[in-house]
Amino acid sequence: MKDIIRYLASLPRRQKQVVFVAMDVCVLPLIMWLVYAIRLAKPNVPVMQGLDFWYLYVGMFGVLIFALLGIYSAIVRSFNEDYLLRISIATFLQIVGLYAIKKLDLAFIPMSIPLMYGFLLFSWMWWSRALIRLLTVRTLYKKQNRKRVAIYGAGLAGQQMAAALNRSDDYLPICFIDDKKSLHGRVLGGLRVFAPKRALSLLSKYHVDEILLAMPSVTRSRKSEILQSFDGSKVKIMELPGVTQLVGGRVSVSDIKEVDIIDLLGRDSVPPKPELLRKNIENKVVMVTGAGGSIGSELCRQIIKNQPKMLVLYEISEFGLYSIDRELQGQNIDIVPILGSVTNQDKLERILQQYHVQTVYHAAAYKHVPLIEANPFEGIYNTSIGTARSVDAAVNQGVETFVLISTDKAVRPTNVMGASKRMAELYCQGLASTHPKTQISIVRFGNVLGSSGSVVPLFKKQIAKGGPVTVTHPDVTRYFMTIPEAAQLVIQAGAMGIGGDVFLLDMGEPVKIVDLAKQMITLSGFSHYEQSKNNGDIEIKYTGLRPGEKLYEELLIDQENVEKTEHERILKSFETSYSFSEISSVFIELVRESKLGDNQRIITNILNTYVEGYAAINSSDV
Numbered sequence: 001m002k003d004i005i006r007y008l009a010s011l012p013r014r015q016k017q018v019v020f021v022a023m024d025v026c027v028l029p030l031i032m033w034l035v036y037a038i039r040l041a042k043p044n045v046p047v048m049q050g051l052d053f054w055y056l057y058v059g060m061f062g063v064l065i066f067a068l069l070g071i072y073s074a075i076v077r078s079f080n081e082d083y084l085l086r087i088s089i090a091t092f093l094q095i096v097g098l099y100a101i102k103k104l105d106l107a108f109i110p111m112s113i114p115l116m117y118g119f120l121l122f123s124w125m126w127w128s129r130a131l132i133r134l135l136t137v138r139t140l141y142k143k144q145n146r147k148r149v150a151i152y153g154a155g156l157a158g159q160q161m162a163a164a165l166n167r168s169d170d171y172l173p174i175c176f177i178d179d180k181k182s183l184h185g186r187v188l189g190g191l192r193v194f195a196p197k198r199a200l201s202l203l204s205k206y207h208v209d210e211i212l213l214a215m216p217s218v219t220r221s222r223k224s225e226i227l228q229s230f231d232g233s234k235v236k237i238m239e240l241p242g243v244t245q246l247v248g249g250r251v252s253v254s255d256i257k258e259v260d261i262i263d264l265l266g267r268d269s270v271p272p273k274p275e276l277l278r279k280n281i282e283n284k285v286v287m288v289t290g291a292g293g294s295i296g297s298e299l300c301r302q303i304i305k306n307q308p309k310m311l312v313l314y315e316i317s318e319f320g321l322y323s324i325d326r327e328l329q330g331q332n333i334d335i336v337p338i339l340g341s342v343t344n345q346d347k348l349e350r351i352l353q354q355y356h357v358q359t360v361y362h363a364a365a366y367k368h369v370p371l372i373e374a375n376p377f378e379g380i381y382n383t384s385i386g387t388a389r390s391v392d393a394a395v396n397q398g399v400e401t402f403v404l405i406s407t408d409k410a411v412r413p414t415n416v417m418g419a420s421k422r423m424a425e426l427y428c429q430g431l432a433s434t435h436p437k438t439q440i441s442i443v444r445f446g447n448v449l450g451s452s453g454s455v456v457p458l459f460k461k462q463i464a465k466g467g468p469v470t471v472t473h474p475d476v477t478r479y480f481m482t483i484p485e486a487a488q489l490v491i492q493a494g495a496m497g498i499g500g501d502v503f504l505l506d507m508g509e510p511v512k513i514v515d516l517a518k519q520m521i522t523l524s525g526f527s528h529y530e531q532s533k534n535n536g537d538i539e540i541k542y543t544g545l546r547p548g549e550k551l552y553e554e555l556l557i558d559q560e561n562v563e564k565t566e567h568e569r570i571l572k573s574f575e576t577s578y579s580f581s582e583i584s585s586v587f588i589e590l591v592r593e594s595k596l597g598d599n600q601r602i603i604t605n606i607l608n609t610y611v612e613g614y615a616a617i618n619s620s621d622v
Contacts, residue, residue, distance in 0.1 A: 017072045017073070020072055021063055021067075021072060023128075024059070024062060024063050024066065025059040025060070025063055026059070027124060027128075028058050028059045028062040028063070028121070029054075029055035029058050029059050031117060031120045031121055031124060032047060032048070032054070032055070032058050032117055033045075033047050034120065035113055035116040035117045035120060036048075036113065038116065039110055039112060039113060039116065046108075048101075048107040048108065048109060049107060049108040050105075050106060050107040050108055051101070051106055051107035054107065061094070061097060062090075062094055062121070065090045065093050065094055066090050066125075069086045069089055069090045070086060071083075071086055071087065071090060071125075083129075084126070087122060087125045087126065088122065090125075091118050091121050091122045091125070092118070094117070094118065094121060095114045095115065095117070095118040098113065098114035098117060099114050102114075146168075146169070146170055146171055146172040147170060147171050147172065147209040147210055148172050148174050148206065148207055148208050148209045148210075149165060149171050149172065149173050149174060149208070149209065149210050149211070149212050150173075150174055150175050150176075150177055150199060150203065150206070150208045150210075150211050150212070150235075151165075151173055151175070151176050151177065151191070151211075151212050151214050152176075152177040152178070152196075152211055152212065152213050152214060152215065152226065153176070153177075153178060153213065153214035153215040153218075154176040154177075154178040154180070154183050154188055154193050155178075155214070155215070157214045157215070157216050157240060158176060158178075158214035158215075159188060159189055161173075161212065161214050161240065161256075162176070162188075162189050162191055163189065173191055174191070174206050174208055175191050175192050175193070175194055175199065175202075175206065176188060176191050176192070176193040176194070177193070177194055177195075177196055177199040177211070178193050178194075178195075179195075179196065181195070184198075196226075196229060200229070200230065200233060203233055203235055208235055209235065209236065209525075210235060210236045210237070210238055210525070211230060211233075211235050211236070211237045211238070212237075212238050212239065212240070212256065213226065213237065213238070213239035213240065213259070214239075214240050215240075216240050223239075223259075227259065227519065227522075227523065228519075230522070231518075231519075231522050233522075234525060234526065234527050234537075235525055236523070236524060236525030237259050237522075237523050237525075238256050238258060238259065239256070239258075239259050240256065258523070259523050270567075270568060270569050272488045272489075272492060273492060273566075273567060276491070276492035276495040276496065276566075276567065277302070277305075277306050277488065277491055277492060277495070278306050278307075279495035280358075280359040280400070280401045280491070280494055280495050281303050281306040281307070281308050281359065281491065282306055282307050282308065283307065283308070283309050284308055284309055284358040284359055284400075285308065285309050285310045285311075285312065285355055285356055285357045285358050285359070286303050286308045286310070286311050286312070286357070286358070286359045286360075286361070287311075287312035287313075287314055287351070287352070287355075287357045287359070287360045287361070288300050288303070288311070288312070288313060288314065288360075288361045288363060289314045289315075289342050289360065289361070289362045289363060289364040289390060290314075290315060290342075290362070290363035290364030290365065290405075291313035291314055291315045291320070291321065291324050291363070292313070292315040292317050292319070292320020292321050292323060292324050293315075293320065293363060293364070294448060294483060295363045295405055295448065295483065295486065295487065295490075296315070296324075296361075296363035296364070297320075297323075297324045297327075298483045298484055298486070298487040299361050299363060299487045299490065299491070300313065300324055300328060301327075301328075301484075301487070302484070302487045302488055302491060303361075303491070304328055304331050304333060306491075307333070308333060309333075309334070310333070310334040310335075310336060310355060311328070311333060311334070311335050311336070312336045312338060312351065312355055312357060313325060313328075313335065313336065313337045313338060314338045314340060314342070314348075314351065314364070315337075315338070315339065315340075315364075316339070316340065316341045316342075316364070318339060321337050321338075321339055322337075324337075325337040336355060338351055341382075341386070342362070342364045342382070342386035342387070342389060342390045343381060343382065343385055343386045343389055344389070345389035345390075345392060345393050348389065348390060348393035348394075349393045349396055349397055352393055352394065352397040352399060353397050357394075357397070357399055358399060358400045358401070359399070359400060359401045359402075359403075359494075360390070360394050360399055360401070360402045360403070361403050361405065361490070361491075361494070362387060362390050362391070362402065362403065362404050362405060363405045364382070364386060364390070365382065365383045365386075365387075365405070365407075365421065365424075366378070366379050366382055366383055366417065367407070367417065368417070369409070369415045369417050369418075369546065369547075369549055370546045370547055370549075372415065372416050372417040372420070373415055373416055373417070373546075373547040374547075376416040376602070377594055377602075379416050379417055379420050380416065380420045380423070380590065380594060380602060381594050383417070383420040383421055383423075383424055384420045384421075384423040384424050384427070384587070384590060385587065385590065385591060385594065387404060387424035387427060387428065388424070388427045388587050390402075391404070391427065391428055391431055391438075391440060392431070394438055394440075395431060395435045395437075395438045395440075398437065398438070399438050400438065400439065401438070401439045401441075401494060401497070402428075402438055402439070402440045402441070403440075403441050403442075403443060403490065403493075403494035403497070404424060404425065404428050404440070404441070404442045404443070405443055405490060406421050406424070406425055406442050406443060406444040406445075407421050407444065407445070407446070408444060408445065408446040408479060408507075409421060410422040410425055410444065411444075411613070412612065412613030412614070413611060413613070413614050414549070414614075415547070415549065416607070419607045419611045419614050422611045422612075422614075423587075423590070423606075423607070423610065423611060425442050425444075425502065426577060426578055426583050426610060426611075427583055427584075427587060428440050428442055428500075429442070429500050429502070429575075429577035429578075429583075430577060430578055430579060430580035430582070430583035430584065431580055432499045432500035433499075433500055433577075433579070433580060434580045436499055438499075439497050439498065439499050440497070440499055440500060441493065441494050441496075441497030441499070441500075441501045441502075441503060442501065442502045442503065443489075443490045443493045443494065443503045443504075443505065444502060444503065444504050444505070444573075445479075445481060445486055445489070445490075445504070445505035445507060446478060446479030446480065446481065446505075446507045447478050447479060447480050447481070448480070448481050448482065448483045448486050455513060455516070455517075456516075456520075458470075459516070459517055459520050460520070463520060463521060463524050463526070463538060466537075466538065467529070467537070467538035467539050467540075467541075468538065468539040468540065468541040469517045469520075469521065469538060469539070469540050469541070470540075470541050470542075470543050471513050471514050471517055471540055471541070471542055471543070472513070472542070472543055472544060472545050472546060472549060473542060473544065473545050473551060474514050474542060475512070475551055476512070476513050476514075476545070476549075476551050477510040477511060477512050477513065477551070478510060478511060478513060479507030479508070479510050479511070480507065480508075480511055481505065481507055481508075486505065489505045489567075489569055489570060490505075492567055492570065493505070493565075493567075493570045496565055496566065496567070496570070496572075500577070501572060502572070502573045502574075502575055503565070503570055503571065503572055503573070504562070504570070504571040504572070504573055505569060505570060505571075506568070506569040506570065506571065514540060517540055518540070521537070521538050521540075526538050528540060561573060561574040561575065562574075576612065578610070583610075586606060586610060589605075589606065590602065590606055593605075593606070
């Protein structure tokens with residue numbers, strides 16, 4: 001029997017349709033004979049007297065109606081409400097056809113026959129397809145080879161996903177988990193609904209492999225609470241995409257994805273203010289330096305959405321420029337890729353003049369702390385001197401707006417990377433006071449998830465290899481934000497500037513890196529190995545702070561001089577700065593010392609003097 005089912009299931013689609021048509025052509029006349037036999041209470045009964053070859057008419061007419069309504073083109077394993085609706089309509093049409101034959105006196109048909117035939121016809125179509133589906137699934141898709149899934153959320157999305165999983169080859173839904181007390185203990189679609197606490201104790205009993213979050217409209221803070229409630233369960237957690245991605249209605253197995261790491265942070269995004277996004281971009285020529293980097297490329301994506309007249313991509317990395325240029329082409333907006341360094345002021349001025357650039361977002365910078373500690377000259381030259389030459393070029397060419405993308409590492413830095421960023425800030429602040437025609441602003445924020453400097457990709461690779469996951473220190477904390485949110489806030493902050501402003505992005509609450517590592521381990525379906533208890537799967541190994549690294553970062557130099565802006569996630573800081581004459585002379589000395597290659601002199605004479613709170617770690621090793 002199983003061999004026959006496997007053979008039929010392996011037939012080409014067209015041949016399967018022929019099998020179903022042949023089956024119905026044979027069965028429909030039998031159903032008609034059966035209703036006459038029941039109606040007249042005897043098996044030897046004339047059927048549809050007056051109509052010769054009635055069995056051909058019944059079989060062919062029924063099959064034709066089913067074919068026109070797409071019954072045979074549907075996949076039996078996708079047995080759903082739409083399929084049943086089509087069967088119902090086809091059955092109704094055949095009942096109407098029988099009454100028409102009776103009315104026209106083409107054959108003898110008692111009044112009850114059409115309804116009886118319709119009832120048996122619908123039953124045949126329903127149960128024959130359901131039985132075929134059941135036999136096929138049980139024969140071809142063994143339960144023990146499918147991942148056992150508990151669905152968190154018994155709403156419409158959860159029920160649709162349960163139906164999709166039942167039809168899939170890889171997943172088997174086991175139960176629902178839901179917070180609503182009214183649903184606890186009920187059965188939906190053949191699956192029992194459990195309360196979260198009750199379900200937690202049943203995961204191992206039912207051998208659940210994964211938990212699927214089927215709550216597309218839930219807030220991130222609530223999702224974070226749910227994730228934390230399954231700590232230690234050793235069950236991998238997956239999810240459906242957000243409600244905006246499911247506008248089409250139905251969900252499918254292909255919609256399942258890993259839980260986004262942002263959901264660990266429990267931070268809900270704030271809708272951007274359209275007028276701020278458009279102010280410096282719409283119908284303007286915009287240039288992004290460092291356009292191929294993590295922040296630069298996302299700035300480009302957000303800028304394109306706000307309809308600039310032209311977007312100039314300025315990038316030193318050939319591959320980075322190629323990637324973002326290819327991605328943005330075809331947007332009906334002029335994209336101009338320029339390969340060049342921000343330290344080349346002559347080229348910058350030529351580009352700004354040639355394309356009449358009105359807005360510049362300066363994202364070009366080095367960001368890896370240990371690398372810049374080992375190569376301080378390159379860090380200072382690219383970040384500090386590169387920024388000075390970029391903003392000088394913008395001022396000389398009459399650019400309307402210049403926005404410097406800065407970092408929380410510029411606040412009381414313990415590394416050259418942060419100090420070089422603070423020097424860049426000081427130069428922009430000093431220049432802004434003497435050149436009001438160009439609105440120069442600074443936007444400072446912390447780590448972004450998924451950037452080239454983020455720990456998240458590193459942790460994912462380490463978990464995939466079975467560990468250990470490396471964390472520098474058990475107490476190290478960082479602020480986190482997604483790249484799209486950071487880019488949107490940078491654009492909005494730049495639109496609020498009046499010159500020399502330092503804007504701070506609200507990064508939410510700082511996150512302990514070790515907690516982030518533990519939660520990522522949990523989401524992957526493993527447990528944190530604790531040596532004291534000698535149990536768990538993946539170990540967290542502490543490697544010690546790297547050269548120049550701090551335990552925690554700050555966004556403010558002066559906690560007092562801060563005011564709110566019209567955007568709830570953007571603050572404005574008033575910080576100590578130097579006159580342009582003083583800071584420009586410092587940069588002249590910085591360039592001279594850089595050419596001499598005296599890194600120690602740069603740190604001792606310049607960074608220690610002008611960067612507030614700068615305290616180099618392991619400066620003797622520089």
